Amino acid sequence: MTVLFDQFKNAPRVVLQRLGDEEEARRPLPVSGVLAAVWTLGVGLAVLTTLTLIGWMAAPRGAFAEGLPGVFRTACLIWLAAHHTGFAIPGGAVGMLPLGLMALPGFLLYRAGLWMARDADLRVRIPVRSSEESPEDAENTRRRAQLVLVVQAGVSLAAPYAMLAGVIALVARNEVVQPFLGEALISHFALAFATGSIATARTIGPWRSMLRLLPERPRSLVLGTAAALGIMLVAGMALVLGAITVSFGEIRRLTDALDPGFIGGLLLLIVEALYLANAAIWSLAYMAGPGFAVGAGTLVAPTGVKLGAVPSLPLLGALPSSGAAPAWALTVVAVPFAAGVVAGVVVARVAPTASLEAAPLWGVGCGVTTGAAAGLLALLSGGPLGGARLTVIGPSAWEVAFSVALEVGVSAGISAGFVNWWLVGRRPAGEPDRERVSALRAVLRRLRRGRDRALPGHWLDAAEADTQPLPVIRDDRAGDPVAGTAGEAARANRIAPAQPGRPEIVDETDDRGGHVIYVDPYAWDKN
Structure with missing residues (x-):
């Protein structure tokens, strides 16, 4: 199932890359959030339905008197309980639910959040710092932009996830057990927002880099x-x-x-x-x-x-x-x-x-x-x-x-x-x-x-290189006749000129020794 899902999510990008329009292959963040929410619900219900089906085969005359529809409804109830959604029963209610069961949807939502951040190609475009702006102000601006993006990613995953949870709560209703619809919406939104935000922030770099957002x-x-x-x-x-x-x-x-x-x-x-x-x-x-x-x-x-x-x-x-x-x-x-x-x-x-x-x-x-x-x-x-x-x-x-x-x-x-x-x-x-x-x-x-x-090569840090000019330091030392002669000889005997049509390659020439160093700051993004 994972292989089929990977082929499905990569198909539009492969087609557009063949057509030469790679930028359009990146999905909008809300679209990636919907796909991640559907994937999480599909995998989670598939796992719980399989386990419930095993229990039904072991005791077919037990609690699953409705047959296979009862198996699926039971799996839906377990999925809702995993998000701490209570339900009403004759004569009372059930609200003391095992918190350890939240590990399954939490893990799936975290993996879905990582995929959503990569699929939407989330980047923060930081404006070039002006001469009047202090380094502290530039860092605060960058932190606020990253924090806003993390919140947007969490909402993009949590909103469709909560809407799908409402459908699951309606499907799981029967004459004996009736899940609380309000709790289902709130619990699913809260869990998806928390895990989706953490997963998006995790793509910045190491765990300690996430704290820099605050x-x-x-x-x-x-x-x-x-x-x-x-x-x-x-x-x-x-x-x-x-x-x-x-x-x-x-x-x-x-x-x-x-x-x-x-x-x-x-x-x-x-x-x-x-x-x-x-x-x-x-x-x-x-x-x-x-x-x-x-x-x-x-x-x-x-x-x-x-x-x-x-x-x-x-x-x-x-x-x-x-x-x-x-x-x-x-x-x-x-x-x-x-x-x-x-x-x-x-x-x-x-x-x-x-x-x-x-x-x-x-x-x-x-x-x-x-x-x-x-x-x-x-x-x-x-x-x-x-x-x-x-x-x-x-x-x-x-x-x-x-x-x-x-x-x-x-x-x-x-x-x-x-x-x-x-x-x-x-x-x-x-x-x-x-x-x-x-x-x-x-x-x-x-x-x-x-x-x-943060470690180099992560998207929230590497994106800043798009707007920060790379300095080119030249030292001709025109007042020194020896150094000036060496510099002219070095420029006359350059190893290779800058490649035409590649403005991202910066030509940094060492006038003293005649060496030419080509630095491509975007090599991490070219596969």
């Missing part, structure tokens, strides 16, 4: 938030795996009580693996303090555990027993504070500020963004799982957001202020503060610019 201060907040969330999620996953190891006997007993058989046991194992991401976020809420619920009137927190009847999912066998929490459980509360310390160090090192009083405020701001991100993850990890008591499952989003913002913000503010003082505030005796800060910021700017420079 100004210095937002970049520091993004990196600090990512560092804090990463530490807490890794610690949460470690806590989940430790609980599974300790409670493995109880998990096995619950699995044997279900008696799923070989095929059912394999499917149950896959479902539990997909819910591990939800469990890691629940552990994050546990470490932050609010904890999470497994039904109405229940609570699992470091201060204590109160449980009732839980769903028959063997993974829930790793939950602690009701009663007072052990003393070691309170030690996990230190993880958000440790994550805040690391986040504050990152914020201060990425963007030190000359105002020592402002650095702690930026650390607190990093705590606020981390809390907002943690609250969003808590909202996605929980939800209803039916009616009655199962309408409340998972952590409270606003409680997790408030707790994480407070804990991470306080520790990040302290560490950011100290590190910023260490980088900027310490100066040799007798040196003015303003000169010290200016010199340090200039050095950091030059180092960061050289470190984050």
Whole structure:
């Protein structure tokens, strides 16, 4: 199927290249976005339909009583669930969906975004910098143009993808299950926009070059938030795996009580693996303090555990027993504070500020963004799982957001202020503060610019060569008779003239030695 799709997408370009009109072979960005969206939906539904068909053949009298149409509707429901689209059932709703299932559409959308950026031949035409424009202004202009292009590419992929998702939601409806159309449109658009934008930005060069699209201060907040969330999620996953190891006997007993058989046991194992991401976020809420619920009137927190009847999912066998929490459980509360310390160090090192009083405020701001991100993850990890008591499952989003913002913000503010003082505030005796800060910021700017420079040959950097004149330096040294004679002899004995009809080839002549060097700056684009 991939080979046929490659032939289909390359056919117009091959025909136009044979006709000698290569520029017209490049598709507009919206057209490439539609093709990428159709490809993603086609491949994803094909994979899920195949897996569902295998389950139907293993148990033809099971849940697929409608035959092959029921198989396809089930595959459509799984595809919608992979985008975190809930659906209504008799007596309630299902909203607690496995976040691990989002890996399939996320990977397909990322690959489709890379293909869209190459197929549309996205380029940023930066105007020639005037003599009055400073290098900082030119860099800001280029960054804004690149950021606008990334947003346009994300919308070009997300808009048709969301429209197709609405059709899938209508097809998947039946008398028992009815997907929420609004959630389908929003979730598909959000996931496609995020992955499409990242894929487009990735074509600039290395991953670190993507951060150059953001100004210095937002970049520091993004990196600090990512560092804090990463530490807490890794610690949460470690806590989940430790609980599974300790409670493995109880998990096995619950699995044997279900008696799923070989095929059912394999499917149950896959479902539990997909819910591990939800469990890691629940552990994050546990470490932050609010904890999470497994039904109405229940609570699992470091201060204590109160449980009732839980769903028959063997993974829930790793939950602690009701009663007072052990003393070691309170030690996990230190993880958000440790994550805040690391986040504050990152914020201060990425963007030190000359105002020592402002650095702690930026650390607190990093705590606020981390809390907002943690609250969003808590909202996605929980939800209803039916009616009655199962309408409340998972952590409270606003409680997790408030707790994480407070804990991470306080520790990040302290560490950011100290590190910023260490980088900027310490100066040799007798040196003015303003000169010290200016010199340090200039050095950091030059180092960061050289470190984050994109690799040569990528489209967003190479396109700038179309508008930047290449200097030709000539040194005839007319005042030096010896050098002038050597220069005339060199010009008289040139190896080869510039090729006619090739204005892109620059003739750079070394008058001292008589060597001629031809440089083609567009060789990377000529196959």
